[in-house]
Amino acid sequence: MRRITRALATVLTAFALVAAALLTQAIAAQAPAKQGTRQVTFTKEVAPILQRSCQNCHRPDSMAPMSFLTYEDVRPWARAIKQKVAAREMPPWFIDRTVGISKFKDDPSLSDQEIETLAAWADAGAVRGNPADLPPPRQFENSDIWHIGKPDLVIKSAQHTVPSTGSDWWGDYVVETGLTEDRYLKAVETKPAAGAKKVVHHAVTFLLQDEGEPDLIGRGPTQGAGAGGDAGGFLNEYAVGKNGDVFPEGTGRLVKAGAKIRFNMHYHPVGEETVDQTEVALRFYPKDYKPKYYIQASHTGDFDDLDLPAGMDNIRSDGYTRLAQNTRITSFQPHLHNRGKAQCMEAIYPNGKVEQLNCVNNYKFGWHIVYNYVDDVQPLLPAGTMLHVISWHNNTASNRYNPDPRNWVGFGQRSIDDMSFAWVNYIWLTDEDFKAQVEERKGKDVRQTTQPQR
Numbered sequence: 001m002r003r004i005t006r007a008l009a010t011v012l013t014a015f016a017l018v019a020a021a022l023l024t025q026a027i028a029a030q031a032p033a034k035q036g037t038r039q040v041t042f043t044k045e046v047a048p049i050l051q052r053s054c055q056n057c058h059r060p061d062s063m064a065p066m067s068f069l070t071y072e073d074v075r076p077w078a079r080a081i082k083q084k085v086a087a088r089e090m091p092p093w094f095i096d097r098t099v100g101i102s103k104f105k106d107d108p109s110l111s112d113q114e115i116e117t118l119a120a121w122a123d124a125g126a127v128r129g130n131p132a133d134l135p136p137p138r139q140f141e142n143s144d145i146w147h148i149g150k151p152d153l154v155i156k157s158a159q160h161t162v163p164s165t166g167s168d169w170w171g172d173y174v175v176e177t178g179l180t181e182d183r184y185l186k187a188v189e190t191k192p193a194a195g196a197k198k199v200v201h202h203a204v205t206f207l208l209q210d211e212g213e214p215d216l217i218g219r220g221p222t223q224g225a226g227a228g229g230d231a232g233g234f235l236n237e238y239a240v241g242k243n244g245d246v247f248p249e250g251t252g253r254l255v256k257a258g259a260k261i262r263f264n265m266h267y268h269p270v271g272e273e274t275v276d277q278t279e280v281a282l283r284f285y286p287k288d289y290k291p292k293y294y295i296q297a298s299h300t301g302d303f304d305d306l307d308l309p310a311g312m313d314n315i316r317s318d319g320y321t322r323l324a325q326n327t328r329i330t331s332f333q334p335h336l337h338n339r340g341k342a343q344c345m346e347a348i349y350p351n352g353k354v355e356q357l358n359c360v361n362n363y364k365f366g367w368h369i370v371y372n373y374v375d376d377v378q379p380l381l382p383a384g385t386m387l388h389v390i391s392w393h394n395n396t397a398s399n400r401y402n403p404d405p406r407n408w409v410g411f412g413q414r415s416i417d418d419m420s421f422a423w424v425n426y427i428w429l430t431d432e433d434f435k436a437q438v439e440e441r442k443g444k445d446v447r448q449t450t451q452p453q454r
């Protein structure tokens with residue numbers, strides 16, 4: 001009998017221990033979910049996030065009006081930071097993470113955990129933490145250098161004075177290249193004047209030249225010349241933090257003798273008068289070298305019959321571009337104006353299969369962002385594929401970029417008119433190269449449809 005009692009006692013003790021362990025586990029599992037009970041500090045958790053995703057713009061002489069280098073800089077902005085990152089307005093990166101391709105070059109966007117960390121930090125009083133936890137400061141490159149190597153030609157835009165206050169300025173300057181012979185372009189980079197980065201919201205350059213006859217694979221008239229009828233089309237885009245575009249070996253663009261460059265500028269006053277003179281640098285292939293493929297930027301899925309009634313939201317338009325050749329797409333950039341709200345691009349294969357490529361679900365007119373695909377996820381699409389671009393506009397007062405929600409708006413060149421298409425960079429591939437590249441992809445799990453959490 002005594003033995004039975006002892007055994008029972010042992011069993012009961014074991015039960016109690018297991019129950020206690022389970023209870024502790026349950027409490028432990030709950031704790032991180034309760035924001036505010038977790039001690040998130042600036043030095044340990046917040047600073048590394050700011051270094052990676054924010055400081056390139058938020059530092060002296062860069063683009064943003066406030067610096068986020070030190071605790072003292074950041075502390076007063078804790079609430080605003082929480083709000084901006086939770087709304088995914090900062091860093092500026094507006095790709096819908098729940099659909100399509102998820103791997104991009106130079107992606108500064110935050111994971112859900114990082115957003116939660118910043119929010120928890122702000123909610124718990126924006127604590128500094130142990131100074132010893134602070135990572136070494138991020139080093140920023142000397143802004144005098146060209147990332148593409150030594151340029152063969154540097155072209156300066158006109159000098160532009162941005163007043164200390166006032167509204168944003170959008171406009172164009174056209175400048176001669178002075179080029180006296182045709183040359184194939186290997187790399188291109190755009191850069192605002194030293195000290196003027198903070199006023200240049202974006203600089204987009206276009207080549208103005210006659211395209212002439214095709215001589216590289218894929219070189220042909222671009223579908224729908226760029227705004228203003230520039231046959232040479234889109235050259236390069238700059239937003240802060242952008243280095244240069246170096247074209248893959250064997251691909252290039254022809255810059256013809258006598259070509260001109262159009263600088264499309266967006267300036268933003270920052271509280272002190274600032275003079276800018278943006279430059280674009282070109283590096284060419286050697287004179288005797290002719291690349292095999294033409295890399296081009298093209299209007300895609302244009303829909304020019306826009307009908308945006310006053311006071312209406314979620315107005316959808318659909319545009320289509322059929323790919324005449326096998327195509328490898330390297331980047332996606334929605335182009336909408338002030339009323340733009342969202343855009344998706346999907347591929348309709350010749351066999352009818354539809355694949356969602358990407359969506360921008362929170363379009364902001366002030367940010368012309370080129371989303372460059374990582375090489376091994378660049379869409380490979382067979383000839384005959386239809387690119388379908390779907391855009392949504394918001395012509396109500398709830399759109400803060402809307403200059404006047406009482407007006408009907410249609411297609412036009414001015415910012416106050418609207419547009420609906422995507423800029424897409426791509427190369428055309430021969431059947432042989434296309435097959436080889438598709439083959440090379442097989443077995444690799446590169447087309448994830450959800451964003452991996454960092």
Ligand code: HEC
Pocket residue numbers: 049050053054055056057058063064065077080081084085090091092108110239240241366
């Ligand atoms: C590509 C440049 C860029 C990056 C990267 C960037 N910002 Fe900004 N940020 C700006 C600019 C420019 C402004 C001011 C104008 C505007 O709001 O568009 C700004 C404004 C802000 C504001 C002020 C909003 C207000 O209330 O006035 C906050 C807060 C902010 N950013 C937080 C962040 C955080 C946090 C990150 C990183 C997670 C970040 N930003 C990354 C460029 C950037």
